[in-house]
């Protein structure tokens with residue numbers, strides 16, 4: 372048993388002061404002055420917020436990609452998540468086109484089972500579609516309890532699928548009632564734009580954004596919307612970065628397309644001024660879709676406050692700066708970074724592994740930049756980063772809620788803590804932070820997963836392997 376006394380409880384719709392009693396891994400009571408047996412451990416949450424554990428609906432932990440493999444493993448990524456207040460991860464399982472989906476899900480699960488500190492599940496990447504894949508996907512949904520797919524309209528050759536496969540995947544998803552999450556960028560246009568820029572000698576990280584402009588992302592969204600409309604499937608657009616993309620999805624929603632919108636913390640809190648950084652520093656900020664100019668970030672905050680954007684994830688994709696990001700250095704001989712061990716082969720921006728490590732920082736950033744600056748309220752924070760992801764992906768009310776019967780995943784948040792983000796102190800396995808030196812207000816003081824304390828007074832006390840795989844049921848659009 373564990374009693375959390377006198378906290379300011381914040382849910383997606385409510386705010387009140389009460390005690391929370393946790394028993395046997397679940398919340399057993401919520402109310403004022405709860406009576407507990409003598410000897411029950413008590414945490415005094417006076418002056419602190421208590422949130423339902425946060426859910427990151429979009430992370431990569433194990434990611435073989437662009438000629439390398441992401442740096443984190445489940446021990447580092449799940450510890451980092453918990454230190455930042457995230458108690459559940461939904462990871463993209465991304466097989467290559469030739470990999471068997473069942474082998475892939477076994478492999479991805481083996482990376483987490485017995486290792487993860489926090490609870491987890493997966494979106495099943497569909498990177499090829501044929502009869503065998505269809506059978507495997509049915510099994511993955513009904514037997515493994517993995518009730519969401521992931522498709523890439525970008526990255527042709529690696530993960531991307533053809534349009535006939537997209538149609539078949541969405542048709543199957545409709546039949547099974549599962550959600551299809553999608554990375555929407557027009558891969559062919561990106562490839563053409565990349566070729567042109569490179570032929571003009573435009574090689575540095577500052578050319579990443581121009582190679583994937585907002586219209587290419589909006590085009591990808593419209594493409595997916597057409598297929599969703601044709602099949603009736605429920606779709607969820609991941610990492611939406613810009614005004615035209617959100618508008619394209621909004622337009623489709625008005626026609627009755629069942630579409631949810633995710634954005635991710637880098638788009639809300641960084642902007643394209645990274646392109647002006649000296650040397651190769653800009654590579655730290657290369658992710659796809661790219662980070663846009665400030666007006667897009669401002670628009671995303673408003674859309675989030677208005678409920679147009681449903682969720683905020685991270686697209687955590689952890690690559691080191693010194694070695695991995697440097698695979699795209701155009702002029703290694705002139706690299707100013709003493710740390711860079713070069714093979715001497717000149718690269719370009721298309722060879723910089725895409726991704727920013729941020730699973731640890733999402734809630735701190737949403738709180739500091741969103742709540743404290745008046746862009747969103749506390750309920751919106753809980754809604755977009757906990758309750759909505761739980762609802763959309765079939766985890767609610769086990770997760771994302773503070774009611775009797777829900778898992779005792781709780782975050783006691785100190786709203787007055789002040790500090791800075793730094794790679795020197797973060798728990799992620801990467802050698803840099805895209806938010807280095809950023810001042811932060813508020814932090815996760817105490818974090819529980821199914822009643823077990825994993826973070827206490829901001830210190831790590833977690834137990835390896837405590838995290839559990841979460842089998843899920845399909846969820847219908849309209850129920851949330």
Ligand code: DUC
Nearest residue numbers: 554658659688725726
């Ligand atoms: N985008 C990234 O930036 N990294 C991982 C994959 C993706 O779609």
Ligand code: ZN
Nearest residue numbers: 554609610659
């Ligand atoms: Zn993506």
Ligand code: ZN
Nearest residue numbers: 429431463686
């Ligand atoms: Zn991703």
Ligand code: ZN
Nearest residue numbers: 651706707708
């Ligand atoms: Zn360098």
